[in-house]
Amino acid sequence: MLSLSTLPPSSFLRPHGGDRRLFQRLHYPERCNFEKLGSYKIECKLAKLKQAPGGTNPDSLIKEPHKYFDQVIITVRSGDGGHGAILKMPNQSPAKPVGKLEKEKARIKGSIKRDFDGSLVLPVGGHGGDIVVYADEGRDTLLELHKKGRFSAKRGGNVDSTGVLTPQLRNGFASPSMRIPVPLGTVVKQKRGKLLADLTQPGQEILVARGGQGGISLLDAPEHKKKKLMSLTSNVLRDDSDKVLTHGQPGEEVSLELILRVVADVGLVGLPNAGKSTLLSAITLAKPDIADYPFTTLMPNLGRLDGDPALGPEMYSSAATLADLPGLIEGAHLGKGLGRNFLRHLRRTRVLVHVVDAAAEDPVNDYRTVREELRMYNPEYLRRPYLVVLNKIDLPQANERLQSLTEEISRIGTDVLAMNPEVVPEASDELVPRTSDEEEEKDLEDYARPVAVVGVSVLKGVRVKEMLKQIRAALRQCRDSE
Numbered sequence: 449m450l451s452l453s454t455l456p457p458s459s460f461l462r463p464h465g466g467d468r469r470l471f472q473r474l475h476y477p478e479r480c481n482f483e484k485l486g487s488y489k490i491e492c493k494l495a496k497l498k499q500a501p502g503g504t505n506p507d508s509l510i511k512e513p514h515k516y517f518d519q520v521i522i523t524v525r526s527g528d529g530g531h532g533a534i535l536k537m538p539n540q541s542p543a544k545p546v547g548k549l550e551k552e553k554a555r556i557k558g559s560i561k562r563d564f565d566g567s568l569v570l571p572v573g574g575h576g577g578d579i580v581v582y583a584d585e586g587r588d589t590l591l592e593l594h595k596k597g598r599f600s601a602k603r604g605g606n607v608d609s610t611g612v613l614t615p616q617l618r619n620g621f622a623s624p625s626m627r628i629p630v631p632l633g634t635v636v637k638q639k640r641g642k643l644l645a646d647l648t649q650p651g652q653e654i655l656v657a658r659g660g661q662g663g664i665s666l667l668d669a670p671e672h673k674k675k676k677l678m679s680l681t682s683n684v685l686r687d688d689s690d691k692v693l694t695h696g697q698p699g700e701e702v703s704l705e706l707i708l709r710v711v712a713d714v715g716l717v718g719l720p721n722a723g724k725s726t727l728l729s730a731i732t733l734a735k736p737d738i739a740d741y742p743f744t745t746l747m748p749n750l751g752r753l754d755g756d757p758a759l760g761p762e763m764y765s766s767a768a769t770l771a772d773l774p775g776l777i778e779g780a781h782l783g784k785g786l787g788r789n790f791l792r793h794l795r796r797t798r799v800l801v802h803v804v805d806a807a808a809e810d811p812v813n814d815y816r817t818v819r820e821e822l823r824m825y826n827p828e829y830l831r832r833p834y835l836v837v838l839n840k841i842d843l844p845q846a847n848e849r850l851q852s853l854t855e856e857i858s859r860i861g862t863d864v865l866a867m868n869p870e871v872v873p874e875a876s877d878e879l880v881p882r883t884s885d886e887e888e889e890k891d892l893e894d895y896a897r898p899v900a901v902v903g904v905s906v907l908k909g910v911r912v913k914e915m916l917k918q919i920r921a922a923l924r925q926c927r928d929s930e
């Protein structure tokens with residue numbers, strides 16, 4: 449479970465940087481102020497992505513970053529081990545040592561490193577670089593990894609020798625680990641294989657490919673001296689096959705699937721234009737893009753909600769992270785609009801906030817549409833505590849019917865208790881098979897009522913405090929039941 453105390457104190461996180469704006473500028477040029485934008489930024493970005501050596505087509509990354517930001521397949525290869533060496537003892541030179549020279553060789557022999565049992569310590573090849581994937585708070589998306597696709601760590605260093613054992617001989621250098629940063633909430637899996645890790649805490653890491661071990665060194669000696677040498681070390685070359693030991697072990701190559709599920713306590717859902725991004729910016733320091741056309745939000749925005757000041761010193765324990773998801777439309781589960789894949793980002797949330805445009809033509813139907821799309825994605829989502837925010841009550845058409853809308857929405861659903869997601873087994877992402885229209889109708893209302901329905905204007909700051917109170921109460925309810 450997500451530990452609130454370990455979440456970063458930073459006030460907001462933006463998972464997509466400038467890529468979303470770029471998308472809008474490429475797709476809705478008429479809505480952009482090009483004077484302000486300047487062509488320089490786009491050209492740089494294009495140039496940068498076109499240099500990408502591999503992975504996904506860079507054009508697709510620019511045009512449709514929302515399709516790629518949360519999933520990637522990469523291949524990693526750890527480094528091979530460095531080679532050891534085949535060495536001769538210093539006194540094996542053909543010339544018979546005499547006088548000073550003999551003394552010198554004896555001195556060298558004496559200074560060669562020995563183990564605690566007196567045996568000679570021979571240098572070994574360096575360890576190949578490991579590959580480690582770790583959770584980095586500074587990362588928002590997996591887009592960067594698409595550009596590269598393949599990551600290889602360096603091989604270990606060889607034992608650098610002229611063929612004679614001397615005290616100066618060192619082990620080959622061990623190659624440093626290659627560390628691949630991913631956003632918090634990244635699930636690491638073997639491609640079409642088992643789950644390796646779920647990196648939800650800052651700094652959490654997993655070793656995905658171990659570097660090859662370095663080769664050992666062996667002593668070569670003429671047949672008549674082998675027995676004597678064996679008393680000094682067991683690493684004495686006996687035949688050609690022993691040379692294999694001097695070669696470093698190869699590194700491992702693994703294909704990995706990385707899937708991002710953002711780490712947030714509260715998920716904001718609703719139709720496009722309902723005001724989700726405005727709500728996020730009203731209660732956190734996040735600065736998502738806001739505009740009065742649908743699908744301004746293409747990828748989840750995260751914002752940090754401060755703790756409840758009413759709790760005094762305890763307030764930090766009630767701080768929470770909010771995720772603003774792209775707008776859902778009817779048929780999203782069939783791929784309409786932006787589709788529904790981003791709904792995986794609700795998996796870790798504990799409370800859902802339905803944002804409904806109360807000034808829209810049929811707000812109740814809008815609300816039902818979103819609930820139904822959630823069900824089609826994962827019925828377990830309907831069991832989470834949620835509140836409904838009827839937004840835009842500063843507009844007369846919304847204000848006039850606020851009372852009736854509140855009553856109608858409060859009646860939808862049953863008296864069953866919303867469950868803490870932690871005690872519900874996680875359902876698959878598959879579509880739920882439907883049987884008949886009748887059953888569908890029954891299913892639709894077969895979920896708990898909202899914990900609260902609040903009318904607000906997040907733009908004008910009307911009743912925002914009341915909404916915050918309700919969000920905090922729902923979060924508290926979850927914590928208490930944990």
Ligand SMILES: Nc1nc2c(ncn2[C@@H]2O[C@H](COP(=O)(O)OP(=O)(O)OP(=O)(O)O)[C@@H](O)[C@H]2O)c(=O)[nH]1
Binds near residue numbers: 843
């Ligand atoms: N009058 C009024 N307008 C609002 C209010 N909240 C949001 N809006 C406007 O509604 C439009 C859509 O707001 P967004 O916050 O971008 O809506 P969204 O739900 O994030 O939209 P998507 O990104 O498409 O999912 C913007 O023009 C906002 O200024 C409100 O309380 N009152």
